[in-house]
Amino acid sequence: MGKKILIVDDEQNHRLMLKIHLEDAGYEILEAENGLDGLYLAEENELYAILLDIKMSVMDGLTVLTKLKEKGLNTPVIMITAFNNVRTAVETMKLGAVDFITKPVDIDMLLKSLDNLEKVVTEEIKVNNIPDDFIFEGVYSKEGLGKIVDLLKMVAPTDASVMIYGESGTGKELVAKAIHNNSPRKNSQFLAVNCAALNENLIESELFGHEKGAFTGATSLKKGKFELADGGTIFLDEIGEMPLSTQAKLLRVLQEREFERVGGVKTIKTDTRVIAATNRDLEAMVKSGDFREDLYFRLNVFPVKLPPLRERKTEIPLLVNYFLEKYASRFSKVIKGYTKEFIEKLSSYNFPGNIRELENIIERSIILCTSDKLSADVLPELKIEDNEDIDTLDVKENEKQLIIKALKETNNNKSNAAKILGISRKTLHNKIKEYEIEV
Ligand SMILES: Nc1ncnc2c1ncn2[C@@H]1O[C@H](COP(=O)(O)OP(=O)(O)OP(=O)(O)O)[C@@H](O)[C@H]1O
Ligand SMILES: [Mg+2]
Structure with a gap:
């Protein structure tokens, strides 16, 4: 018998889609079409994990989560949420959810999150206990940047992409480093790429690397930042300056977690968290066609706005x-x-x-x-x-x-x-x- 997973979601199609993939991966699936049924099944079964939709008509995911905790049930809960609701999802981690996944669900990501649960249980990484020992290389007051730091504390331990907005010199890189340093990736690399400083060819070779002989001057193989930062974090500074063709390649890395080196055919897998920053109005750039909308949504999962001094x-x-x-x-x-x-x-x-x-x-x-x-x-x-x-x-x-x-x-x-x-x-x-x- 595989490990049992309970899916609580009021959309039948969505349950079915998850069920098919998860059964493929060897899990045994229980389904509930509303929160009440979900609570009942959670009490009656020995579960490995619960996948909990946030927006449901009868009883929403937050209420279900709260009730599970009230009943003393410690089954790990992964929240499933729409893109525009990620803030709520992050809030749920305070209530004890261990992770959240955005819709449309990326199955590989979900499987990885489920794999990670074992680590969570054994290493007792409790994301819900927000640590007081937040590492931050700077100072702030409660009324000033403190409010932002509270958000950083919540998002840091997750794998969510973070988009940092702010004028020049407001601390965007400092904040990106803080997210990395307070995440489970802290012992791996934090690599920064300034998208404004490089032309299209250089930026692609910087991000994805190149094979020997890929272009004139490529005299040896070079690994890109996505290869070097595997397991760690990549900071894409001034993302608004990224050429459209590179944006398409970046989108693929974010969605499929794979890429090829420039001039290469071998597909390389990468597990890299992306933090991006800009002082430009990306939404306006999307409207004017200078920034891909799909990439914007992928990156803008958790926007952080740094106020000017x-x-x-x-x-x-x-x-x-x-x-x-x-x-x-x-x-x-x-x-x-x-x-x-x-x-x-x-x-x-x-x-x-x-x-x-x-x-x-x-x-x-x-x-x-x-x-x-x-x-x-x-x-x-x-x-x-x-x-x-x-x-x-x-x-x-x-x-x-x-x-x-x-x-x-x-x-x-x-x-x-x-x-x-x-x-x-x-x-x-x-x-x-x-x-x-x-x-
Ligand atoms: N809260 C803070 N406490 C102490 N130092 C800070 C703080 N915020 C920023 N700094 C310092 O200010 C300088 C600018 O910060 P940073 O490079 O992170 O800004 P930025 O937003 O990335 O700027 P730019 O847009 O010009 O790249 C750095 O030396 C950083 O250490
Ligand atoms: Mg900077």
Whole structure:
């Protein structure tokens, strides 16, 4: 007898399609056409897994999942969801689903997910227990990037494609790395490809590799990033610049997980998670015919929008401290902090280059700084937009509130609070004094 799988789905055709493929793969199938029947069968049978449709008329998948957990049934549940409902699917992982698959169901992917269940059970990778030890090479506040980080925590452990939108310098690559570093793929490669920097021929050879003699100059065999990143993650930066012909080849990799090297005939399999980024309006590009719609849907499974720095100015003090620590030691300088005017002047600026621009400004200021504090006179001339006249007292107040929060969250443990804030213990100590915070 094969392992038993219960399919709960109100569409008969869909159940049938899954049943045929799964029986082929050696599983034994039970079917339920609504959530109630599903719950009954789940209680009565020793199941290997449950495939649960989210949108069902009688009782939706979320309710079924909740009830299963209430009854203490720990059978692994894989959610089946429409494309436009992936956010809900990710939410279900908080409720205890182990994975989700989008419709139309890619059978290979489903079989792999079912295979993985054994690992999940034995290694106890519990995706529903969102870890607190999220690895992130930067700083953020709860009100700023924190909301996005909460989403990243949910999507990181899955295999879903992620599409990162954001202006230049908002941290797209940083976020892509964080997703990789907090995923089960973390011990394999993270490889980035900048689609804007390469012409069509080069980009294909970069992604898929080429055989010896494939074109003039191809003097030896070269493996592409999809081959090298097998088991890991590939980051397609500036995907909006990818030529249409390459887009077609990328779509095939995403759908069929296979490709050929340029000039080659051998089909190569790859298991690579794709994270893409752009600062362009892909939806508009789809409308104008510059970006394939099918590829857009494949990639846009989980969109993440990074706000520009001017929309999260309360994070400026945090970031300044972070870069101060980073660069002061690099340039062997002892700089304790900054003056009020320094942060006020920065905060009235709009940062078209976002965090990268702020980072460059701080690096430059540290080089120029001759005292033990960064002061406004080391700042470059910043073009201030009058419409963004931000109240500087607010910035100070915000910083104070961030510190109070961090202390509260860590039960006044200053080392941990400093860590959360991305500043040293000493800086924190100084600020507690400056703001007369009671601890
Ligand atoms: N929250 C953060 N905390 C600390 N540093 C950050 C943060 N976000 C971004 N940075 C830093 O800002 C710089 C720019 O980030 P990144 O390269 O990820 O941006 P990007 O969106 O990919 O930019 P571009 O579109 O120009 O490629 C990097 O040095 C990165 O480390
Ligand atoms: Mg980048």
